[in-house]
Amino acid sequence: MDWLECGVLFTVALIATIALTPLAKRLAVRLDAIDYPSSRRVNNRPIPRLGGAAILGGLFVCLLVLFVGMRWAGWRTPFVSYPGMPINYLVMLAGVLFMFAVGFVDDVISLRPRIKFAGQVVAATIVAASGLLLSSIHNPFGPGFIEFGWLAYPLTIFYLVAFANIINLIDGLDGLAAGICAISASTIFIFAIITHRYDAAVFSIALAGACIGFLRYNFHPASIFMGDSGALTLGFALGIVSLMAIARSALFMSLLVPVLAAGIPVLDTAFAIIRRVRAHKPIDAADKGHIHHRLLQAGFSQRKTVLIMWGWTLILALCGIFITETTGVMRIPFMLIILGITIYMVVKLRLLDPVLLHHYHPRGRKDYLPDQLASRRAEEERARQENGDARR
Incomplete structure (x- = not known):
């Protein structure tokens, strides 16, 4: 894949998502998949919440253009299997569709937490069965890899379910999750190009295009929310493309790229779990202690809060790329930037x-x-x- 082809895929995903979002809005109204104002929500008027349908549609239109380009325009196929890890991409896409279905049903009829979690595990199991596994990491203390053996399956399932849920938890303000996912996907795209993981590059640039296209309707004041059908699917897809990008990587530090690219949702989820355990509440209980809530309480508007969190995400993501592409003492300044900004925000917002x-x-x-x-x-x-x- 070259830059022109990647640009075409990005543009197709963006335009298709913009075109499909009004249709998703109408579908949400017809199915009464609406976020009505309540004490736990920041919207003060009813908002449709099936934006995930438009995002998924944008991704699949992009894949259709990719197959047309491969067949008629001589594009090189990005679907290659890495040594020791053959991937069945159709099975992997089936897992994405299953995760979307779980979120879609939850948006319409509100599934019980246990049933929704079980559905997420099934979706992640399908992807693991496709051959995409967190099967090994580069040995930081010597040559070769540390192989996980049969543990690769539960580790992969945990990784993918965790990614899906951290994006779902951060989806609390207009445009917040879509923007963070766009930045994270773009970061993974850059890393995938650097490491010649072209399947990860294709999926991540399509993901970035779909997220940016959705922001046309989702940035404050939003006329549609992505809902669980969008947040779970986006988080799940981010987990998948990050696994593609780091699979069998010779760089142990490459693990930092997806973690830092999704650093704010990871941090927010960790604090949410600690906060709820300390308060003797269920981990999945809703509250207003998330990072974006703290910024709103500090007096920032919705737009400024979202822009601050986008900027924070961008800094973490860029530092992750620089850390993996530098060695020795050259990594220290970027590590200090990450540490300094994170400590400042934690103390300033009194997250602890x-x-x-x-x-x-x-x-x-x-x-x-x-x-x-x-x-x-x-x-x-x-x-x-x-x-x-x-x-x-």
Whole structure:
């Protein structure tokens, strides 16, 4: 694949997604897949939420153009198997379709968390069965690779399900998840070109085009949300293309590229899990302690919050590329940039407050967290009002 062909695929995915989004909006209205305003949402008016259908449609139109180009324009096929890891791309695409179906059904009828999680595991299992596996990593202490053997299957399933969910969790503001995915996919595209992983390059540039096309309708004020059909599919696809890009890589540091490209969702998910465990809440419980919520609470508008998080993602992603492409002491400045920005944002937004507050608050209660206390007081007030109404 050359730059012209990649440019064509990017443009096709972008235009197709823009063209299909109004159709996805109409479908969402017909199926009543609508995000209505509530205390846990930031939208103040009903918004359709089946944008994932347009994103998936854009990706498949792009693949159709790719096959036409391979057959009639003499494009070189990007679908090659790496030594020791043959991939059945049709089975892999079936896994993506299954993940989309899980998200689509959840957008329409709201699946139970366990059923949705089981569907995600099935989708990841299909991809693992296609031959795309996190089967080994380059040995950082010597020559050769560290082989995972049968553990490659559960590791791959965990990796893909984790990627799907971290994007789903970050999808809380207009354009946030789509922009982060576009930046992450573009980063993986650059890395894939550098390492000659052309299948990863094709899928990632198509993914970037679809995300940017969707932003035409999804940036604030959004007229459509991507929903779980979009967030789960995008996260899942990012996990897949990142595995393609790093598979059998001779660089141990290449593992940093997908992790840093999705660094903010990873960080946000980690803090969300810690926060909910400390609050004795289910891990999948909704709250308003995410990074974007903290930025909104700090007084930033939706647009500024999204732009800040896009910029943060871009810096992490570029540093990841530079770290993999440099050696020795040349990596230190980029590592310091990553560490410095992350520590500054964590401290500035007080992301660790729910974890650390019980250690130093004078009341000394482990369950004394401002958000919890406010929620508890609100519940007590509602209970008193309901009891009063019942007595009357």
